[in-house]
Amino acid sequence: MPIPLALEMLQLLHHQLPTGSPPTFSTIFRFITLASGLKDNILLVQAASHHPDSAPLVLSPAIQLFLAGSCDISESNVDTYWNVLRNVVWHGDGGASSIDMSLFTHHRWQHGIGEWYYFV
Numbered sequence: 001m002p003i004p005l006a007l008e009m010l011q012l013l014h015h016q017l018p019t020g021s022p023p024t025f026s027t028i029f030r031f032i033t034l035a036s037g038l039k040d041n042i043l044l045v046q047a048a049s050h051h052p053d054s055a056p057l058v059l060s061p062a063i064q065l066f067l068a069g070s071c072d073i074s075e076s077n078v079d080t081y082w083n084v085l086r087n088v089v090w091h092g093d094g095g096a097s098s099i100d101m102s103l104f105t106h107h108r109w110q111h112g113i114g115e116w117y118y119f120v
Contacts, residue, residue, distance in 0.1 A: 005088075012084045021077055031071045031081050035089040038063060041113055055090035058082075066111040 006025065013023035035042070043052055045060040059067070059082055067082075068075045082089075107113075 009084055009088070013081065016080050016084065017077055021074065023081075027071050027073060028081075028085065031067060031073075032085055032089055032092065034067060034070050035063075035082070035085070036092065038066070038113065039090070053090075055086040057086075062111040062113055066107050066113055069107045069111075 006028070009028060010023055010025065013028065017023060042056060042059060042063055043050070046056050050056060059078065064075060064078045067073070067078050071081070073081065
């Protein structure tokens with residue numbers, strides 16, 4: 001992700017999140033990386049008419065809880081992160097790392113999320 005785009009997203013999140021919940025670059029990149037690996041799971045609960053090339057407007061409760069726990073953000077802030085970052089998640093290249101895989105493995109079962117189909 002180009003630095004200007006990352007800065008723009010950081011500023012958008014900063015203005016949209018409640019006071020006391022400042023976003024960090026590491027949280028933004030972790031959110032993008034983890035959510036990118038969950039595209040198939042995100043699509044599972046969308047209406048059959050939803051086009052898979054379009055980022056959904058909402059996430060399921062299980063995905064929201066997973067991202068909140070994995071990214072160490074409040075459940076109420078997941079929607080804000082998703083609204084700002086969803087197009088980057090959907091159309092970007094969010095490469096996974098071994099830390100992401102351990103976070104995924106740790107948090108996915110408690111929220112009923114299946115395998116991660118992101119190959120590194």
